[in-house]
Amino acid sequence: xxxxxxxxxxxxxxxxxxxxxxxxxxxxxxxxxxxxxxxxxxxxxxxxxxxxxxxxxxxxxxxxxxxxxxxxxxxxxxxxxxxxxxxxxxxxxxxxxxxxxxxxxxxxxxxxxxxxxxxxxxxxxxxxxxxxxxxxxxxxxxxxxxxxxxxxxxxxxxxxxxxxxxxxxxxxxxxxx
Numbered sequence: 001x002x003x004x005x006x007x008x009x010x011x012x013x014x015x016x017x018x019x020x021x022x023x024x025x026x027x028x029x030x031x032x033x034x035x036x037x038x039x040x041x042x043x044x045x046x047x048x049x050x051x052x053x054x055x056x057x058x059x060x061x062x063x064x065x066x067x068x069x070x071x072x073x074x075x076x077x078x079x080x081x082x083x084x085x086x087x088x089x090x091x092x093x094x095x096x097x098x099x100x101x102x103x104x105x106x107x108x109x110x111x112x113x114x115x116x117x118x119x120x121x122x123x124x125x126x127x128x129x130x131x132x133x134x135x136x137x138x139x140x141x142x143x144x145x146x147x148x149x150x151x152x153x154x155x156x157x158x159x160x161x162x163x164x165x166x167x168x169x170x171x172x173x174x175x176x177x
Contacts, residue, residue, distance in 0.1 A: 014133055014166065021132035021150030026059050026124060030066065030147070033059055034115045036108065036127040036135070037072020037081035045084055047154040048128055048161070053085055055151035056126045057092050068094065069118055071102040071111040108168075109138050109176035116144050128153045130162040134169045138176055 026033075035056040038049040045053070060066050068089065072081030082103040089099055100118065105111040108131070115123070122145035127135055129150030139146040153161060 011166065014169070015162065018129045018132045018150065018162065018165075021129045021148050022152060024147065024149045026063060026149065027147055030063065030122070030124045032069065032119050032123040033066045034069045034071055034111070034119070034123050034125045034146075035085060036111050036125065036131070037070065037085060037105075038128075040079075040081050040084055043079055043084070045088055048157055049081070049085070050088075051151040051154055052126055052128060053088050053092075055149065057089060057094060059124070059126065059149065060089075060094055060098065064095070064098070066098060067100060067118075068098050069100045069102055069115050069123075071105055071115050073103045073105050073110075107176075108135060109142075109172065112138050112142055112144060112146075116142055119144065119146070122146060124149060126151055128161065130158060130165045134165060134172050137169070138172060141176070 033056055035052055038046055040046065056068060060068055070082045070085035072085065080103040082101045086099050086101050090096055102114045105114045124147050125135055125139065126149050130153055132148050132150050136148050
């Protein structure tokens with residue numbers, strides 16, 4: 001009985017933390033924005049990745065001085081996630097001099113690890129809100145000073161992704177080092 005109550009409490013608290021990321025604003029001293037990729041199995045931007053990119057573009061419009069790092073390698077598509085992300089942001093009107101590509105990473109830990117060297121003091125990370133807790137945890141583990149801004153997950157995709165993320169948090173706790 002206590003185990004079930006503990007599990008319900010854990011899920012509720014993590015859910016609240018995830019949602020909290022949707023209300024974060026870009027800090028005034030932010031200079032670098034990292035947008036985390038998502039799988040592109042057909043070589044096309046998924047609704048989840050589009051949401052992240054649109055949030056990143058919105059933040060860049062508020063602060064056009066931002067350097068934007070698009071991060072994601074992946075191996076399931078003929079073109080890297082980061083290149084698709086770069087091209088999408090260009091089509092929306094982002095200045096190409098503001099966009100930097102990190103295309104070697106294949107997971108969240110590698111995304112952050114590979115971007116860490118490009119982030120001088122601190123950075124702002126954009127990803128889906130369901131990804132907030134693990135991303136913040138991994139950034140701290142890597143010694144990064146990072147804030148997180150969540151992009152709203154498209155309807156019908158949150159429950160599946162959030163359930164998967166609870167397992168990923170546990171996996172990252174033990175394996176991502």
